[in-house]
Amino acid sequence: MIQMNENMTASPVSPLSQFFAKSRTIARPGFNRWLVPPAALAVHLCIGMAYGFSVFWLPMSRLVGGSAPLQCPVGMSFWQQLVTQQCDWKISLLGWTYTLFFVFLGCSAALWGSWLEKVGPRLVSFVATLCWCGGLLLSSAAIYFHQLWLLWLGAGMIGGIGLGLGYISPVSTLLRWFPDKRGMAAGMAIMGFGGGALVGAPLANWLMNFFADGQSSGVWQSLLALAAIYSLFMLCGTFGYRLPPMGWHPTGDKAEKVSRGNTAVQVHVSVAWRTPQFWLLWLVLWLNVTAGIGILGMASPMLQEIFAGKLIATNLSWQELNGEQLKRIATMAAGFTGLLSLFNILGRFFWASVSDLFGRKATFALIFLLGILLYGTLPLTNHAGYVALFVCALCVIISMYGGGFATIPAYLADVFGSQMVGAIHGRLLTAWSAAGISGPVLVNYLREYQLAQGISPERVYDITLLALTGLLVVGFICNQLVRPVPEKYVMTAEQQQQAKGLYTINKSAQLTWEPEPAPVLLTLCWIAVGVPLLWGVGATLGQAVNFFM
Known part of the structure; x- marks a missing residue:
């Protein structure tokens, strides 16, 4: 009877918990560490779109009045502007979304940094995907129903938490895989975050032009499409994360290295x-x-x-x-x-x-x-x-x-x-x-x-x-x-x-261990992140020519 009670009170471990367990992300001998950087880039290129969100400000400020924005009455209170559908938003109010991005990024990274060490990067990155892409979904609804408070909640707050969690998980993972090249490792991840707008800004503009018609500027549809695209890329990066065993170092690398x-x-x-x-x-x-x-x-x-x-x-x-x-x-x-x-x-x-x-x-x-x-x-x-x-x-x-x-x-x-x-x-x-x-x-x-x-x-x-x-x-x-x-x-x-x-x-x-070559898998992973990045560079340089002609 006692044994039965013990079994009844024991909390079963769900398959989902087992899948995201930190122990399941430990790499097996022979794993090629160069598979981790493209996974990190896949996540950071998506959340780095926060830098390119300014492409939405002007279209968002003309949702009601079109090319001639309809100003809110002078006497309208701040709280009324959060829910009104009768006039356009000021860019200064839209800019608070950008502010919330980085406030919640810093706070979430500071608050849940120790949680990352406890549960591992896969679960943290999965939650980041839910927050960032879920925030974009809510932002799409905010544009459709013209509710400013929902934009702040979706993109700014929930999306900002996704930014913070998505920022810290790849960086810490790469630093463990490259103890001999820490600067390069951190640079690869941070490069992706800084370059998110390189891909996202021209993509968002193309999507708005694609969805725009006489009745709509295409903003809410573009945010919806970005949420779908980013969720796919971020999940691929999330499931590609692996951690090295404690004490692991590359072949030929000394366990003791002189610090600079x-x-x-x-x-x-x-x-x-x-x-x-x-x-x-x-x-x-x-x-x-x-x-x-x-x-x-x-x-x-x-x-x-x-x-x-x-x-x-x-x-x-x-x-x-x-x-x-x-x-x-x-x-x-x-x-x-x-x-x-x-x-x-x-x-x-x-x-x-x-x-x-x-x-x-x-x-x-x-x-x-x-x-x-x-x-x-x-x-x-x-x-x-x-x-x-x-x-x-x-x-x-x-x-x-x-x-x-x-x-x-x-x-x-x-x-x-x-x-x-x-x-x-x-x-x-x-x-x-x-x-x-x-x-x-x-x-x-x-x-x-x-x-x-x-x-x-x-x-x-x-x-x-x-x-x-x-x-x-x-x-x-x-x-x-x-x-x-x-x-x-x-x-x-x-x-x-x-x-x-x-x-x-x-x-x-x-x-x-000696890493397994895995040329096909390595090539596919790097192509998956390299092609969008090169497309963004090409689109950017193509537009940049116009400034110097």
Whole structure:
């Protein structure tokens, strides 16, 4: 009887739980680690579309009134605007979706980072797929029923959680598979996230043109199609994840490797965040990302409103353009968004390499000084109508935005040591969430204020660019104030030994194997992610030619 009761109270393990169990993702001997990067790219290329969401802002702001947006009554409250179907949404309100993306990305990555270590990457990536693609589905419904609150909930909040979970699972997995090439491994995953708009922006624009008719702009149908496409790619990437056994290393790779980080100074994560150095670096990242993300989130409307008819060889202002001309300009703006995504990718490799040659502090100083020069002179470029110079300047600006993400982990290792840099970096990424609020809010609401003052669309960004220039000046000062950590914050030898077991591999497990060639499977996996990426690069470069003709 006792045995029967024990059996009755035991909770059965479902087949679904067994399938997603971390133990089921451990690779068998002979597994080829080069099968993991395309799986990671499949996930990051999908969630990276968050960077290209600005292609939807203008079409979303004309859902009711069409080419002549129907403004809401002056007395309409904020809460009424969340549910009204009688007037169009302001771009400043739509921009909050972009803000929510990165707020919930940072919060979810920080909150559930330890959960990833417990359950493994497959389950976390599966939940990320449900959240990101489910958020797009809700966004499609929000457009169809014209409910702004549902857009914020779907894409912004639920989708933002998917971004955070999808961001951390490939990165941690790749770092384990490439202990000999950690920088390259992280770069491959982060490259995919930065390049998501390279594929997504032209794809979204093509879908909107495909679904558009006299009654609909094709936005809700495009979001629905993207949800289906992304779910397929993300699930393929999710099921392709494998983890190496604890202690695994590639053939010929030594179990003990000399660290390139700072080995003399090691600061515990619980102490690091209380130091002035941590908060100065937090400000450095926040100010750099605020400037970059504010521009990136409004790149498409900015190009269209500043240059208007000049993009199609006419002198018409924004208000004078007809529906067909606006469609042509929107196509060019989508290509511009993809071009920025390409430089976002390139900047992550370029500026990180520069920091290896000249040091992190000097690199960030150069980033801020060059940013101050470009942001400060952009109003003059815009007034003169130099489209090519504007495009080049923003490409360099966005490369520095991506470069900041790639360089800050090494900067932290220089200052606090490499032993606990992962945990310290996780806390520093809250600066990304803060920048996700400050950047879009600053750009969007300054734009709305100037429009309300009667300033023409081509000049509404002048004050915004000067404000961002001021932020970069503050960032340069913060970077110059960073000094070595005082001796009182450094861990003792005993504290280092206690912390060591949490952040290093199991030395007792000396596992290695010769990988199986698997040429057919490797080729198919890389083609699956390579073809969309090359298509995005081709579409982007094809559109970019128009800016220089």
